[in-house]
Amino acid sequence: MAKLDLSLPYITPKLPGIGGAIRARPELFNVVEVPAYEPLGYGDHIYVNITKSGRTTRDTQIDMASLLGLRREDVGHAGLKDRHAISTQTFSILMPTDDPKDVSDLLESSLGVKVNWAKRHPKKLRSGHLKGNTFSITVTDLTDAPKTALQRAKKIQKAVAKLGIPNYFGTQRIGKDGCNVLDGFDLITGRYRERNRWLRRFLVSSYLSHLCNRYLAGRVESSNFSRIIRGDLAKKHDTGGVFTVEDAAVEQPRFDAGEISFTAPIYGYKMREAKYEVKEMEDAVFANAEVTLEQFRRIGADGTRRLGRLLPDVSVAPHDEGITLSFTLPAGGYATVILREFMKNDEEPETEVDTPDEDEEQD
Template sequence: MVATIVSLAFDWSALAALTDTPGTRGRLRARPEDFRVEELPAYPLSGEGEHLYLHLEKTGHTTAHVVRELCAQLGVRDRDVGVAGLKDRHAVTTQWVSVPAKYEERLPAFGMEGVRVLETARHTNKLGLGHLRGNRFVVRVREAPGAADTAADTLALLVARGVPNYFGPQRFGLRGLNAEEGLRVLRGESRLRDPRVRRFLTTSVQSLVFNRFLSLRLERDLFDRLLAGDMAKKHDTGGVFLVEDPHAESPRAERGEVSATGTLFGKKARPLTLDAGELEREALSEFGLTPEVFASRRGDRRLTRVFLEGAELRPGEDGYTVAFTLPRGSFATSVLRELMKTDVDAAAGEPEDGDAEEGE
């Protein structure tokens, strides 16, 4: 029997790792430039249209803070500003933001310490949440002398087998406590009224259950195998299908062609069935939850693993620098946790990659 989990707080130590290589440990974010994130657009800009896209570089600010200043200085309504994702404060990040093109003449007056407008372009539609292909990360790990070879070995395993697609601590707020209030929202016990805050908090509960489901798969050697009842996703086309014969389909998973998905519960996401459904119900029951508590949510499916693109690692005097690209909605902390084997950013409370509304 698996022990009942009583805490709704995020805890890396409760989540199984994929690799058993030694951790490098080390220090992250000693300086903002140690953690760089480049947002990769989902589509090319047309060069014409009623929306002005701003390519921003920011240091020391959350995306929300920059958007508030943009609105205040240009006179734009908050609802007319578009972003594809949310980026961390403690990093140097680049991302696109859209505003109505009629405000273009006011842009030269915009000024904010730590923020630069790199370029502008017109496009036909407002930028929407999730309108990004992914993010390119370049991360320096300090205070880990001589650890580059160990990190390279672990990185090679992640490139070959994929990365556990855990929601990182950024999804769970300061001290990882968002899910506690999120559960109160789902049960009708919260006094919070802001609908955006309520949605974000309830995503923490969805994310907590997903993380436990994924951890159980890792614990039981099911990371790159499939179960009867799994809803598997094809990595090349994005097609999702029901696994009826796991013995026939698992070789495709072992080759990295398909992966299992987990449920972000809600009215439009049906729970898994058969053996996979039993595992999913086990994850739910450890938190005393049932699918019905998520009836107010839309729901979605999420891949249990993702694959790195362009992975590189360079040794440094006091550690190493690692670079990689992840698809949207995936967290760099899941990679860094495998490399370092520490509670990476466990005390964070701000979004890193910006898929905050996934599963709404």
């Protein structure tokens, strides 16, 4: 495999960053899930919304199952959260007859988590069943004086509000120095075998995420990030519907207004392709990938589309220890991608790996 290009161009390269570090303490990195739906109040599953720190989602899932005498797969969640944070998220527990309050009390007393509420629902909570996540993150150890850093952050904030940010996959998916990408490539090309089904799926997804990043990077570098192009598969932000752009001049005002954005390819043998010039751009990335559609078919990589542009409403506020950035991202978006645009030091985050995305395309 050729040398990996992991470079990700900034959308505001001429604006200096604030530097700094994140996760100095868990209370400086807060994340709250935004649910896709509310539990109905009846059913075999107890949905418990908890606030935790110092433990991963998988640790919590395993401990819940062990404590309650269940299989791990009887405990569901919508996405993974970092141990180095204060995170609020919902789990589902398959317990048709138990009192939700009794279960809540047991979880609080035994696991040291705070249960915010517990309600019943007919179905298990599964990966991707969330609208997104809301973050409040304090950047500490700033490069410059707080006043200067705040001014810099507000300039970036203003630019991001106008331009958006490429929906790159973060280091959590790619791995330090691209280690997950390399393993994924070896899996796809048959150089490496992995028995663990979850890890196999994750590593393949990491390689596909890298290709998506290369497409987005090329779009930024060719000055095509801030415009819609004929042939784009565009996504409606309000409904999630995806359509082919036939007349870019007609759709550009909707793009500028934040109503639609282009989508990026998650390559696979069933992926819905763009057309015209955009297809050529996507094909050029794939041509350099040293993999084939037949290999994708053999490994089970179907392919999908991913929202290409994030439009976060970032608020910037001074903090005694630095600067606090607050924003909400849709499911699949990475907080570290937003942070790197403001910090511009590409700090490697220590974080739990995340699950492969659910398909994002909706017709």
